[in-house]
Amino acid sequence: xxxxxxxxxxxxxxxxxxxxxxxxxxxxxxxxxxxxxxxxxxxxxxxxxxxxxxxxxxxxxxxxxxxxxxxxxxxxxxxxxxxxxxxxxxxxxxxxxxxxxxxxxxxxxxxxxxxxxxxxxxxxxxxxxxxxxxxxxxxxxxxxxxxxxxxxxxxxxxxxxxxxxxxxxxxxxxxxxxxxxxxxxxxxxxxxxxxxxxxxxxxxxxxxxxxxxxxxxxxxxxxxxxxxxxxxxxxxxxxxxxxxxxxxxxxxxxxxxxxxxxxxxxxxxxxxxxxxxxxxxx
Amino acid sequence: xxxxxxxxxxxxxxxxxxxxxxxxxxxxxxxxxxxxxxxxxxxxxxxxxxxxxxxxxxxxxxxxxxxxxxxxxxxxxxxxxxxxxxxxxxxxxxxxxxxxxxxxxxxxxxxxxxxxxxxxxxxxxxxx
Amino acid sequence: xxxxxxxxxxxxxxxxxxxxxxxxxxxxxxxxxxxxxxxxxxxxxxxxxxxxxxxxxxxxxxxxxxxxxxxxxxxxxxxxxxxxxxxxxxxxxxxxxxxxxxxxxxxxxxxxxxxxxxxxxxxxxxxxxxxxxxxxxxxxxxxxx
Numbered sequence: 001x002x003x004x005x006x007x008x009x010x011x012x013x014x015x016x017x018x019x020x021x022x023x024x025x026x027x028x029x030x031x032x033x034x035x036x037x038x039x040x041x042x043x044x045x046x047x048x049x050x051x052x053x054x055x056x057x058x059x060x061x062x063x064x065x066x067x068x069x070x071x072x073x074x075x076x077x078x079x080x081x082x083x084x085x086x087x088x089x090x091x092x093x094x095x096x097x098x099x100x101x102x103x104x105x106x107x108x109x110x111x112x113x114x115x116x117x118x119x120x121x122x123x124x125x126x127x128x129x130x131x132x133x134x135x136x137x138x139x140x141x142x143x144x145x146x147x148x149x150x151x152x153x154x155x156x157x158x159x160x161x162x163x164x165x166x167x168x169x170x171x172x173x174x175x176x177x178x179x180x181x182x183x184x185x186x187x188x189x190x191x192x193x194x195x196x197x198x199x200x201x202x203x204x205x206x207x208x209x210x211x212x213x214x215x216x217x218x219x220x221x222x223x224x225x226x227x228x229x230x231x232x233x234x235x236x237x238x239x240x241x242x243x244x245x246x247x248x249x250x251x252x253x254x255x256x257x258x259x260x261x262x263x264x265x266x267x268x269x270x271x272x273x274x275x276x277x278x279x280x281x282x
Numbered sequence: 283x284x285x286x287x288x289x290x291x292x293x294x295x296x297x298x299x300x301x302x303x304x305x306x307x308x309x310x311x312x313x314x315x316x317x318x319x320x321x322x323x324x325x326x327x328x329x330x331x332x333x334x335x336x337x338x339x340x341x342x343x344x345x346x347x348x349x350x351x352x353x354x355x356x357x358x359x360x361x362x363x364x365x366x367x368x369x370x371x372x373x374x375x376x377x378x379x380x381x382x383x384x385x386x387x388x389x390x391x392x393x394x395x396x397x398x399x400x401x402x403x404x405x406x407x408x409x410x
Numbered sequence: 411x412x413x414x415x416x417x418x419x420x421x422x423x424x425x426x427x428x429x430x431x432x433x434x435x436x437x438x439x440x441x442x443x444x445x446x447x448x449x450x451x452x453x454x455x456x457x458x459x460x461x462x463x464x465x466x467x468x469x470x471x472x473x474x475x476x477x478x479x480x481x482x483x484x485x486x487x488x489x490x491x492x493x494x495x496x497x498x499x500x501x502x503x504x505x506x507x508x509x510x511x512x513x514x515x516x517x518x519x520x521x522x523x524x525x526x527x528x529x530x531x532x533x534x535x536x537x538x539x540x541x542x543x544x545x546x547x548x549x550x551x552x553x554x555x
Contacts, residue, residue, distance in 0.1 A: 017414040097425065100416040108416060149514040164439065167425020169367040201287035208367065210442070211505050213435035213525045222517025227524035234508030236287045237294075294506070297499050304492065312489055313549050330468050337463075350457060357450035364443060368423075389457055396461030403464065 008032045008083060010041055012053065013094035015101050023101060025092075026050075032083050038071055038093060039078040042105075055105035062220060065156030069105055070094040075161035077220045096161035109157050115173045116155070119181040119199055124192025125249065135252035137189045143250070150183035150228050152221045159215035159225050171204035175215035175225035178206055182228040185235065188250040197236055206232045289359060296356040303349045310336075337404035346397040354386045435525060438532065442498050445491035452488045482550070489546045497539035501531050 010030050015023035028045045036044075039057055046053050057067040060079045067078040072086055075096055083091065099107035123130070159175035160166055166174050173181075181200055184190050200206045209229045216226040238244035310320050311327050320342075323331035336342040362382050366375055427440055459469055459476065470476040504510040510531050511524035 015417055017416060023417055023419075095419060097419050097421045099419055101419050102416060107419065145516075146514055149517055152517055164426045164436070165367055167421035168369060168423055170369045170420070172367070197287070201285075203286060203366075205286050207286050207290040208363075210439050211435060211502060212439035213433050213523075216523040216525055217433050219521070219523075222519065222521030222523070224514075224517070224521075224523045227511045227514065230506055230511045230524065231508045231514075233290075233506050237291050237507060240287045240291055294503055298503060301496055301499065304496070308489065308492065308546075312485075312546055328470055330471055333463060333468070353453050357446065357453055360446050361450060364447070389454065393457045393461060396457075396464050399464045 006032050007089070008041070009090045010045060011090060011092045012042075012045070012105070013101075014053070014104050015095075016052075016103060023094075034084070036083050037079055038069070038081045038083060038086075038091065039067055041083055041091070042078065042093070053105075054103045063154065065154030068096050068107075068156035068158045068161070068220075070096055070161065075158035075218045077156060077158070080220050096157050098161050098163065098166045099157065107157065107161075109155070111170075112155070112157050112160050112174065112176055115177040116180055119173065119177045119184075120192055120196060121177075121180040121184055123184065123187065123190050124195060125189060126191070129252070132252075135254060138250050138253050139188050143188045147183045147186040150179050150186075150223060150225075153179060153223045153225075154221055156220060158218045158220060159223075162214035162218045164212050164214065165208050165210065169204065169208060172208045173199075173204055173206075175209070175229065178209070178232060179223060179225040179228040182232040182235075185232065188247070191249050193235075193239075193247060197239060200232055201236050201240075206236060209233075293356060293359045296352045296359075299352050300349070300356055303345060303352065306345075307349060334404045334407060337400040338407075340401065343397050343401035347394045350393040350397070351390050354390055358382045358386045433525065434529075434532065438498055438501075441494060442502070445495040448491045449488065449495060452491075486547065486550050489550070490543055493539040493542045493546065497535040497542070501528065501535045504528075504531065 007029050010028045011025050012028060013023050014020070014026045028049050030041045030044050031048075032041065039060060042053065042055055055067065055069070055078070057079065058064040059066070062077055062080040065077070068075060069078045070093070071078065071081055072092055078093070093105065095101045095105045096107040099109060099111065102108050153176060155176060157176070159179075163172075163175055165172045178200065181196050185193050185196055185200075206229050209226070211226060211230065213226050216224045219225060235244065309317055320336055321327040321329075321332040322335060323329060326332065362379060365378050370378065426443070462469065468474055470481075501510070505524075505528050510528040512527040515522065
């Protein structure tokens with residue numbers, strides 16, 4: 001338990017593109033109270049010590065993914081990090097590595113967003129199927145589970161900052177875009193595997209991942225990009241060896257009641273609330 | 283399907299093959315004291331007599347060539363992966379690839395010739 | 411604004427070693443690289459040295475240039491590198507082909523990741539590598555004869 005109002009040294013990376021040739025470290029003494037996060041600490045600095053300190057944030061509750069920073073050498077969300085949990089009287093706060101610094105603690109995430117867009121993170125399906133208002137796509141709870149974990153990504157860039165391959169390889173897509181790629185490849189509504197297989201199997205694709213595991217270790221949302229990439233490699237290799245079972249895109253429901261859980265079908269415990277039994281299809 | 287998937291799949295397959303080939307190689311060459319395999323002339327597995335005894339067998343000549351080919355592919359492709367992760371310019375990356383392919387083919391040719399030549403010499407020696 | 415200089419914060423080769431939290435898989439990753447490069451270097455020299463036997467030159471036998479303690483020790487390092495690279499390679503094949511990372515799960519805090527799923531495998535292969543190396547060392551020191 002942290003004592004109230006103790007002083008903690010914040011060693012913050014500063015960089016002003018108008019004045020500085022390279023980043024430098026500035027130390028602030030922050031009065032820390034119980035329950036204070038690193039983000040709160042930065043606010044305290046801005047209010048009490050230095051109004052010129054710049055960082056990016058929005059929601060303050062681990063949802064928006066804006067405040068990814070390198071805190072004590074580890075990429076994580078500033079809003080999600082309790083100062084008391086870090087221990088010690090010194091905290092280093094820097095911008096996420098493997099991105100360009102715009103100013104102080106603000107990385108330019110555009111390179112990640114460009115790579116994300118390049119993996120076609122959207123349902124690829126026959127246009128007629130998509131625009132037709134006749135019925136919804138049917139997807140079983142099990143089929144949903146196959147990719148649901150990977151949809152929790154908030155694009156904070158922590159995995160990209162932790163990845164050793166991205167430390168040198170500018171062309172490597174990186175954990176976040178490849179996880180999005182796997183997420184859509186696994187979606188039964190999607191028919192874009194062949195298009196994405198070319199992207200994922202090419203230069204800078206999934207095979208530049210060597211399972212150092214840092215992305216999964218630092219992910220603040222438990223998305224586990226390393227798992228997604230290994231499952232992606234498996235699919236690519238099986239597809240190359242012609243051992244993959246051909247994915248049948250899911251069908252549309254034919255009308256009210258069609259596609260609901262059958263009486264003898266056990267849905268995954270997570271998906272259905274235990275005290276509300278699933279409706280049966282009579 | 284793209285070349286990355288193809289080359290990486292064979293890189294993995296080569297690794298698995300090496301596991302068995304080099305595993306056997308290590309057992310014969312370096313564990314002679316514990317597991318005495320394919321070395322009828324004394325306990326020193328790498329002595330001239332034992333080397334020549336193995337050279338006289340086609341099985342060994344073929345596994346040497348196999349090991350060399352598979353090992354060179356696995357090793358040089360691994361090296362290429364590491365080098366290309368340094369974000370080389372496309373022209374440099376192509377040169378690196380071409381150079382490694384040449385080194386690989388050259389050493390494979392030389393090593394295979396030597397393994398087979400040693401085989402024929404050992405057989406001739408055995409007869410003589 | 412667009413013409414303002416941005417500082418490239420890419421970590422470079424040093425980032426292969428550090429960069430984030432240092433997990434055991436990160437050590438395995440970097441050691442796999444280093445041992446692989448070592449074995450490749452050895453393979454290139456080994457091919458040339460052993461090929462010389464065609465000309466009747468056996469550099470590694472009694473009286474040969476390579477029959478010195480320093481080379482014996484170097485050879486032991488190669489066996490050590492092989493032990494690590496081979497056994498860690500078994501883990502990597504299983505992991506990278508999606509056999510040892512588990513299925514996608516709902517992320518519930520505290521998060522469980524695929525790192526935990528493959529960790530027992532990592533421990534087992536490292537133990538096997540250590541046993542292999544111990545037996546190898548026993549042979550290298552000539553204790554088995």
